Amino acid sequence: xxxxxxxxxxxxxxxxxxxxxxxxxxxxxxxxxxxxxxxxxxxxxxxxxxxxxxxxxxxxxxxxxxxxxxxxxxxxxxxxxxxxxxxxxxxxxxxxxxxxxxxxxxxxxxxxxxxxxxxxxxxxxxxxxxxxxxxxxxxxxxxxxxxxxxxxxxxxxxxxxxxxxxxxxxxxxxxxxxxxxxxxxxxxxxxxxxxxxxxxxxxxxxxxxxxxxxxxxxxxxxxxxxxxxxxxxxxxxxxxxxxxxxxxxxxxxxxxxxxxxxxxxxxxxxxxxxxxxxxxxxxxxxxxxxxxxxxxxxxxxxxxxxxxxxxxxxxxxxxxxxxxxxxxxxxxxxxxxxxxxxxxxxxxxxxxxxxxxxxxxxxxxxxxxxxxxxxxxxxxxxxxxxxxxxxxxxxxxxxxxxxxx
Ligand SMILES: [Zn+2]
Numbered sequence: 001x002x003x004x005x006x007x008x009x010x011x012x013x014x015x016x017x018x019x020x021x022x023x024x025x026x027x028x029x030x031x032x033x034x035x036x037x038x039x040x041x042x043x044x045x046x047x048x049x050x051x052x053x054x055x056x057x058x059x060x061x062x063x064x065x066x067x068x069x070x071x072x073x074x075x076x077x078x079x080x081x082x083x084x085x086x087x088x089x090x091x092x093x094x095x096x097x098x099x100x101x102x103x104x105x106x107x108x109x110x111x112x113x114x115x116x117x118x119x120x121x122x123x124x125x126x127x128x129x130x131x132x133x134x135x136x137x138x139x140x141x142x143x144x145x146x147x148x149x150x151x152x153x154x155x156x157x158x159x160x161x162x163x164x165x166x167x168x169x170x171x172x173x174x175x176x177x178x179x180x181x182x183x184x185x186x187x188x189x190x191x192x193x194x195x196x197x198x199x200x201x202x203x204x205x206x207x208x209x210x211x212x213x214x215x216x217x218x219x220x221x222x223x224x225x226x227x228x229x230x231x232x233x234x235x236x237x238x239x240x241x242x243x244x245x246x247x248x249x250x251x252x253x254x255x256x257x258x259x260x261x262x263x264x265x266x267x268x269x270x271x272x273x274x275x276x277x278x279x280x281x282x283x284x285x286x287x288x289x290x291x292x293x294x295x296x297x298x299x300x301x302x303x304x305x306x307x308x309x310x311x312x313x314x315x316x317x318x319x320x321x322x323x324x325x326x327x328x329x330x331x332x333x334x335x336x337x338x339x340x341x342x343x344x345x346x347x348x349x350x351x352x353x354x355x356x357x358x359x360x361x362x363x364x365x366x367x368x369x370x371x372x373x374x375x376x377x378x379x380x381x382x383x384x385x386x387x388x389x390x391x392x393x394x395x396x397x398x399x400x401x402x403x404x405x
Contacts, residue, residue: 003024006021007041008041009352010330015331047352048393052221052341053292054070055292055295065375067084068110069373071105071113072373073310074110077389079312081347095126095129095132114345117138118140120154136169136171163213168217173221191267197227200228203228207237213239219243220243223248229286246289248268250274250318260306261302262380282327282328286336288341293312296308301376313373323388324387357392358392364386367383
């Protein structure tokens with residue numbers, strides 16, 4: 001047993017911190033905590049957080065990441081739930097592949113792994129059974145990593161089927177219009193091959209679909225540009241939610257970073273996009289934030305033109321740093337990483353007395369090779385200093401994880 005006295009506990013209703021003492025059990029096999037009472041007046045207790053967009057690469061690409069290594073990276077930073085994306089091998093587009101991934105995910109108990117099923121060119125006839133097993137759908141409107149692109153015609157057919165099935169599961173869209181990418185495919189620089197117009201045009205299409213299918217739940221993930229925000233500001237969106245990633249707030253084409261390391265889809269944009277995306281997250285125009293953790297081995301990332309970068313472990317400290325810098329309110333940060341994802345997946349709310357994370361918002365976190373838990377062992381955020389690393393994770397009233405600071 002340990003008593004955390006004068007702890008600042010987030011009150012979901014009041015949307016503020018309230019001072020309280022909290023008595024917790026300790027899992028002595030996992031946590032060495034000898035004090036009976038800790039003065040917790042500097043510590044914050046938050047609900048366990050979500051990352052609604054990760055690629056844990058298993059099955060098929062275990063040399064990049066496994067569900068276990070990715071989950072530990074997430075959990076060590078305060079994330080208890082992730083949505084895993086379907087571009088694994090086999091692709092998660094059938095009941096069999098979903099079941100297989102769930103079995104792998106059950107071997108670790110760090111995080112709850114929700115499974116996104118791909119909507120593909122071939123599986124629209126199997127959606128009735130897939131609907132019983134998946135937690136969300138993912139639509140790759142254009143090629144990214146893995147062969148998953150699907151024609152607009154098949155997307156429409158799949159949406160009509162999901163509407164008939166009265167699906168309430170969120171449909172995640174990677175929004176880049178393949179016709180616009182085709183027009184720019186001979187450009188030399190990655191970000192010119194995939195211009196912001198491609199994202200904007202895809203978003204316009206998704207807005208049309210969201211109006212045609214008012215009972216389905218649409219979600220556009222990893223919004224990267226100011227042009228997209230201009231369109232979304234004007235839109236009437238009742239059944240459409242949005243997220244962006246810290247990389248689109250922290251980095252742009254002028255950031256000093258190797259061009260291969262920088263390569264990601266959609267690409268990094270400009271400083272003005274960083275600013276507008278942060279502002280849109282702060283005002284709530286962008287509902288949520290995700291990492292789009294997409295690890296590759298450092299060798300293949302450095303030597304090949306391959307898109308994607310890690311970020312699951314950096315998600316929480318990068319957002320808390322924005323709060324500490326006065327650029328984001330706590331209320332918005334917790335909404336973006338907890339309340340709205342809970343609603344999106346229709347999950348019950350966590351009881352903050354038994355499931356919570358405890359952190360000191362001011363403790364510096366340096367992203368170093370030693371700190372990184374992802375199997376990739378590299379990060380675009382390497383050598384950056386954040387604040388707000390989780391110290392303890394509590395599940396079912398028991399402290400089950402402690403970070404060395
Ligand atoms: Zn992704």
